[in-house]
Amino acid sequence: MNASKLVILDRDGVINEDSDAYIKTPEEWRPLPGSAAAIARLNHAGYRVVVATNQSGLARGYFDQAGLDAIHRTMAAHLEGAGARLSGVFFCPHGPDDGCACRKPLPGLIDQIVAEYGDVTGVPMVGDSLRDLEAGVARGCRPVLVLTGKGRRTLDKGLPETLGPVDVYDSLAGFVDQFLKDPS
Template sequence: MNKLIILDRDGVINQDSDAYIKSVDEWIPIPGSIEAIARLSQAGYTVVVATNQSGIGRGYYDEATLDAMHERLRALVAEQGGKLGRIYHCPHSPDDGCDCRKPLPGLIDQIVTDYGDVSGATLIGDSLRDLEAGISRHCQPVLVLTGKGQKTLDKGLPDSLGDVAIFNSLADFVDHTVKD
């Protein structure tokens, strides 16, 4: 069993916004998500984040602001007795033609470089592009209904994803996965 769990950020860990999360003040954890990450960590899972952050490429905020959001995330997880692995982000806008913007697998490939084979690792997202990025590298897709998850489910999931587990939230997934 692969003890690596890959999380999308916006809509899975923190509240999402169509206007982008542009500051630490706008970065608001979804209830239960921080504790969920800590519980996964305490149960022996390595938890990493793979997130599209096109707001950087669009000029809405800079790398330093993103780093501050991620320092806050790490501090909150640590306060709950957990540890968060690396955080991977794509700073590019959709027009940049990069290979790291999900659904392309570049962020997942960076995780492979640092952590090894991700086949069978759980990838948790709230959008089709998250799940597609994981599937391309043989991750097990999990859809959460927070963020854009319910909208994603309502549109219908393509057969190409195979068997997708669906949970109400990251905390719900952890309740189902980790038996304390």
């Protein structure tokens, strides 16, 4: 299967507001302005949109699987209200010391996406942190940094040359506006 009509997004800081205290309940999930409409525009242009997100709050005991599922149902309902949908949500439930292969910056979540959707070379990986970009680049994705969430802090720290060229946008909406004009 060809994944060329695919876009991969991080969740917290890209689709919804991020929190250093974690998003632990559906009530704490707050969409970023314009994110749902941006995903809808991608969908209407024929793109499948998937999420690749670290959710170490599971391992840390801040919420359980049912709580995470409820957060994702809230997100899906909000997106649906804007005419948008996600084709999949891939998440790492592990903590930083668990030694898994799926916690970004490792590419395990991207590997799961490859298994389901095919080669992701050139597919945009949109994130607000260096780890998002590194996970995507490890599998040939095009790194896109948004300045929402932790994005401004990430940019201010400097991006390593090992990433290659990184596209930088104020928000997911800004990326989508440009991407739909010129997807290359």
